[in-house]
Amino acid sequence: MNTPDSATWQRTSPYAILFFLGRMLRLIVNNAWQSIAPLFAVTVAYQGDLVSKLILGGILAATAILGGAVLSWLFFTYQIRTDSILIRSGVIKKKQLDIKFDRIQGVNTQQNPVYRVLKLVTVTFDTAGSSGSEGNLPAVTREFANSLREKIGRGDAAEMADDDAPAVPSTSLLQLDWRDMIRIALADRRALIIFAFVGPLLEQMGDRFEQFIEKAVESAAFDASKLDVGTGAIIVVMIFFSVVALLLIMSIASAFLRYHNFELLLDGRTLRSTGGLLTHHEHAMDLQKFQTLRLQQGIVQSWLGRFTMTARQAISGRKQRRGTMFMIPVVTADQADQLRKLMLSPAAGRLTQDPRSALFQPVSRYYLRSRILYVGLMPAMLWATAFTAVWGVVGLVALLWLPLVALVSWRSWQRAGYLHDDDELVCRSGLLGFRTVALLFRKVQRVTVTQSRFQRRKNLASLRLYMASGNVRVPYIAHATAQQLRDYILYRVESSQQSWH
Amino acid sequence: MFENPEVAPDSLPSVDTVQWQALHPAYKRLRQLQALIAVGATVIPLLLITIFAGLELLQAVLIWLPWSVSSAALLLWPTLSLPKRGYVVRDRDILFRHGVIWRSVTAIPFNRIQHVETSSTPFDRKFALATLQLFTAGGSGGDLKIDGLADQTAEQLRIFVLQKAGGSIEHA
Numbered sequence: 001m002n003t004p005d006s007a008t009w010q011r012t013s014p015y016a017i018l019f020f021l022g023r024m025l026r027l028i029v030n031n032a033w034q035s036i037a038p039l040f041a042v043t044v045a046y047q048g049d050l051v052s053k054l055i056l057g058g059i060l061a062a063t064a065i066l067g068g069a070v071l072s073w074l075f076f077t078y079q080i081r082t083d084s085i086l087i088r089s090g091v092i093k094k095k096q097l098d099i100k101f102d103r104i105q106g107v108n109t110q111q112n113p114v115y116r117v118l119k120l121v122t123v124t125f126d127t128a129g130s131s132g133s134e135g136n137l138p139a140v141t142r143e144f145a146n147s148l149r150e151k152i153g154r155g156d157a158a159e160m161a162d163d164d165a166p167a168v169p170s171t172s173l174l175q176l177d178w179r180d181m182i183r184i185a186l187a188d189r190r191a192l193i194i195f196a197f198v199g200p201l202l203e204q205m206g207d208r209f210e211q212f213i214e215k216a217v218e219s220a221a222f223d224a225s226k227l228d229v230g231t232g233a234i235i236v237v238m239i240f241f242s243v244v245a246l247l248l249i250m251s252i253a254s255a256f257l258r259y260h261n262f263e264l265l266l267d268g269r270t271l272r273s274t275g276g277l278l279t280h281h282e283h284a285m286d287l288q289k290f291q292t293l294r295l296q297q298g299i300v301q302s303w304l305g306r307f308t309m310t311a312r313q314a315i316s317g318r319k320q321r322r323g324t325m326f327m328i329p330v331v332t333a334d335q336a337d338q339l340r341k342l343m344l345s346p347a348a349g350r351l352t353q354d355p356r357s358a359l360f361q362p363v364s365r366y367y368l369r370s371r372i373l374y375v376g377l378m379p380a381m382l383w384a385t386a387f388t389a390v391w392g393v394v395g396l397v398a399l400l401w402l403p404l405v406a407l408v409s410w411r412s413w414q415r416a417g418y419l420h421d422d423d424e425l426v427c428r429s430g431l432l433g434f435r436t437v438a439l440l441f442r443k444v445q446r447v448t449v450t451q452s453r454f455q456r457r458k459n460l461a462s463l464r465l466y467m468a469s470g471n472v473r474v475p476y477i478a479h480a481t482a483q484q485l486r487d488y489i490l491y492r493v494e495s496s497q498q499s500w501h
Numbered sequence: 502m503f504e505n506p507e508v509a510p511d512s513l514p515s516v517d518t519v520q521w522q523a524l525h526p527a528y529k530r531l532r533q534l535q536a537l538i539a540v541g542a543t544v545i546p547l548l549l550i551t552i553f554a555g556l557e558l559l560q561a562v563l564i565w566l567p568w569s570v571s572s573a574a575l576l577l578w579p580t581l582s583l584p585k586r587g588y589v590v591r592d593r594d595i596l597f598r599h600g601v602i603w604r605s606v607t608a609i610p611f612n613r614i615q616h617v618e619t620s621s622t623p624f625d626r627k628f629a630l631a632t633l634q635l636f637t638a639g640g641s642g643g644d645l646k647i648d649g650l651a652d653q654t655a656e657q658l659r660i661f662v663l664q665k666a667g668g669s670i671e672h673a
Contacts, residue, residue, distance in 0.1 A: 291639070315639050445613045445637040446644060450605035468639030486608065487513045493610045494593040500613065501638070 009077040009088070012139050018114060019122055019138030020072040024065055078137060080148070085125075087135050099125055099135050105289045105313045105501075106326070107149045109142070111280035121145050121282075126313065149270075149284065170272065173339060174264035180330045184259060185251040187300045187308075187330075259329055266342065271311075271326060285326040287343055289313050289501060291443055291469035295336050295353045298433040306330045309339065314468035314501055340438065348423035348440055355434035360417035360426075367476035368413040370454045376405030418474045420485070423492075425465070427472050437472050439465060442496040447486045451479065465489070468501065516596055516608060521587035527628045528649030532579035535624065540572040588647050595635065595662065597645055609645055611665035613637045619655045631655035635662065 071091045079086045087097040106126035115121060123137040123145050137145075262275035272284045290311035297307045311326040331339065333354035341349040352359060380401040387395025408431065415430040426438045448464045455461055461482040463474040474482075547568060551561055582601050589596040594610040618634040625631055632648040633655045650658070 445639060446607060446609040448605050448607040450600070450603055452603045456604070466637065466639070466644070468637075470639065483515065483517060484513075487515050490516070490594055490608055490610060491513050494612065496612075 009079050011073070011077055012137060013120060013141075014073065014139075015115070015118055015120055016076065016139035017069045017073045018112075019136075020069040020076075021065065022112075024068055024072070028065075076138075080151075085135065085148075087137070097135050101152045104152050106283065106285045107145070107152060108284060109145050109280075109282040111276075111282075113278050115139065116280060121280075123148065126285075170265040170267040172263060172265055173342065174262075174328065174331070174335065176259060176262040176275070176330060178256075180262070181255045181259060182252055183301075183304050183306055184255040184329045185248065186304065187298055187306070188251045188255065255329075262329070264328060264339075271343065273326070273328065283326055285311060285313065290326065290343075291439070291467045291500075292472065293340060293343070293353070293438040295331075295333075295355070295436045295438075296433065297355065297430075297435070302433060306332060307336055309336050311343070312469035315470070344424070344440070348421070351419055351421055351424060351426050351438070353426055353436045353438055355415070355428050355430070355436050357419075360419050360428050363413065363416045363418070363474070364458070364460050364476040364478070365413070366454070366458050366460055367416065368409050370452070371409040371413075372402070372406050374454075376402045376409070380405075416475060418477070425472075425474075425485075427474055439467055439472055441489045441492040442498060443467060443500045444489050444493055445500070447489055449479075449482050449486055455479075514591075516606060519589045519591070519596065521589055521598065524583060524586055524588075524647075524649035525628075525630055525651045525654070527651075528630055529579050529583050531624055531628045531630065531649070532583065533576065536575045536579065540575060543568065543572075583649070586649070590658065590661065593665075595645070597647055607645055609635055609637060611662060614662060614666040617659050617662050617666070619659050621652060625652075633658055 068091070072089070075091050075094075076087075076089045078088070083102070084098055084100045087099070089095050089097070104125050108124045108126065109121040110124065111121045118139075119142060120139045121142050123140060125135040137148075257277045257279075258281065259275045260277035262273065265272045265274070269287045270284055271287055272282065274280065274282045290313055292312045294310050294312070295307045296310070301307060307330070309328040309331050313325070328339070333352075333356070337352050337354060340353055343349065380399050383398035383401065384396055387398050389395070412429065412431050415428060415434060417428040419426040419428075423442075424438055424440050426436050428434065428436045444465050445468055446466045448466070449461050450464065451461045455476070459479045460476050461479040462476060463482040463485060465472045465474075474485075547564060550556070551564070556564070582599075585601055585604065586599045587597070593612075594608050596606060596608050598604065598606045615636045615638055618636070619631050620634065621631040629652050630648075631650055631652040631654075632646060633650055634647075635645040637644045647655075647658075
């Protein structure tokens with residue numbers, strides 16, 4: 001393998017064909033599915049020797065895909081210069097990607113089982129500018145990836161060691177064990193989504209069950225035993241629980257796949273995470289680069305007393321991709337506070353992000369009042385009047401909207417809060433769970449203070465801080481406080497000599 | 502040498518004591534003209550319907566009452582909203598305020614500006630007006646849009662802001 005300093009066009013290892021193969025297959029699964037399905041239907045509808053045709057088609061398709069992958073590899077060249085990396089790709093549509101080193105926010109690597117045997121990795125660059133067209137370098141050696149990482153990080157992390165990955169003197173901050181895998185699995189939102197898909201199926205089961213009961217009842221009239229109903233119920237309950245168990249097992253398996261042996265490391269000023277059972281994932285992020293730090297807790301996680309911590313980097317226009325977030329899937333509140341102290345030091349990091357901390361200042365009670373008034377009472381009255389005019393007394397059901405809104409508002413008012421010192425602000429919110437977002441004043445992009453009519457009467461205001469990774473809102477605080485905070489933040493930003501990214 | 506003097510919170514420059522610059526007076530006329538065109542465009546089909554469809558009185562009222570209310574609101578809106586808009590250019594940032602019911606003040610420090618854009622619609626050009634848009638990182642679309650500036654003012658502001666932003670980029 002070549003050194004990163006050579007300024008000529010190079011190809012990666014031929015094993016990169018595997019990467020392109022994977023990418024093509026993913027592309028086909030994602031896009032061409034709709035076009036393959038009718039093709040398949042035509043083949044099936046066509047009279048003739050179906051099996052041999054299918055085999056022939058399969059072989060043809062496989063050759064085409066393999067050929068495509070080989071071509072992609074042949075046309076994939078890259079060049080590493082002193083301050084940027086150039087990647088040329090594309091068989092028919094040529095593309096050249098020019099990534100400047102100082103725009104790269106993180107160098108991530110992935111290692112699938114085959115590459116692990118071959119000691120190769122796929123490098124992915126996180127960039128602030130290009131959403132969608134991210135740079136990949138498939139099938140390079142780990143040494144190469146590390147030297148690249150070092151070269152890119154040279155700008156702000158000069159003390160990086162130049163040894164190979166395992167020898168880098170890095171401090172381990174956090175390790176996850178199998179119990180954490182189960183915690184991840186239980187808190188996984190995707191488990192709920194799968195459940196939503198299986199839900200209709202279960203409902204159909206319910207229909208069958210009902211029919212079964214009807215029949216059973218009928219036959220019971222003809223002197224059959226009632227035991228059958230009981231057996232049916234047991235069967236349905238068993239099906240239900242086995243589906244739940246299956247989902248749980250799938251969820252746990254996916255947690256192991258992604259986070260097995262998860263370890264969080266600190267190399268100088270670079271945060272790294274490694275983990276994964278089959279495909280080995282490695283994420284790296286410069287501590288300078290993150291914009292907001294959030295600690296999140298869903299309902300399940302609050303039972304388990306755990307949080308998910310994410311560090312968000314700058315985005316460009318579109319929604320945050322999962323890739324540009326640095327995620328630590330399970331931490332306790334204490335661990336999170338220790339981590340953030342380390343990550344934000346020496347400038348900041350003295351605050352806590354534990355949502356249960358008593359240090360959080362509440363937002364004004366009028367937050368509750370105006371929400372109940374404008375979101376709850378007024379629509380409820382309007383709807384109730386309209387519905388009663390149409391359906392009579394039943395229309396009064398619309399009034400139930402009010403207690404619902406009141407409950408939700410009360411909950412979110414209770415959970416809203418903020419906390420700040422001279423360098424950073426932590427904002428707390430939540431409805432079922434908790435979320436605290438921390439930001440550094442000097443990284444703020446713009447500030448807005450907004451007052452509604454109601455807020456003007458009560459001398460209140462909402463402060464919104466726009467970061468390069470999204471915005472953070474502190475609702476219903478005293479107008480004077482909002483103004484003071486804004487003026488101070490502007491002062492911090494405008495006198496800051498450090499770059500925000 | 503690195504200095505880090507302490508700053509008393511009261512001594513910080515406040516946004517609230519500034520002298521707000523109004524938008525160009527021609528902008529109000531432009532917005533009123535636009536509203537008038539919109540109202541005019543809806544009145545013709547409505548008239549045709551009323552005359553030829555043979556509506557009953559109640560139906561006609563049901564059509565014309567909401568129409569007149571919304572037209573009045575549309576025509577009045579520029580008079581209400583434009584005086585509430587304004588901008589201030591300071592040494593290190595630019596401020597913009599707007600809103601009738603929800604009033605907000607936005608501040609963008611020059612050293613956070615990524616790029617600047619001026620644009621003008623054919624209407625704008627008729628009145629010699631232009632729109633200035635300032636972009637910061639991470640935002641979607643225009644982060645701060647000041648419309649209804651005289652085209653010369655917009656151009657001057659663009660150059661000034663770029664110069665300030667460039668100056669801050671150098672030492673960043």
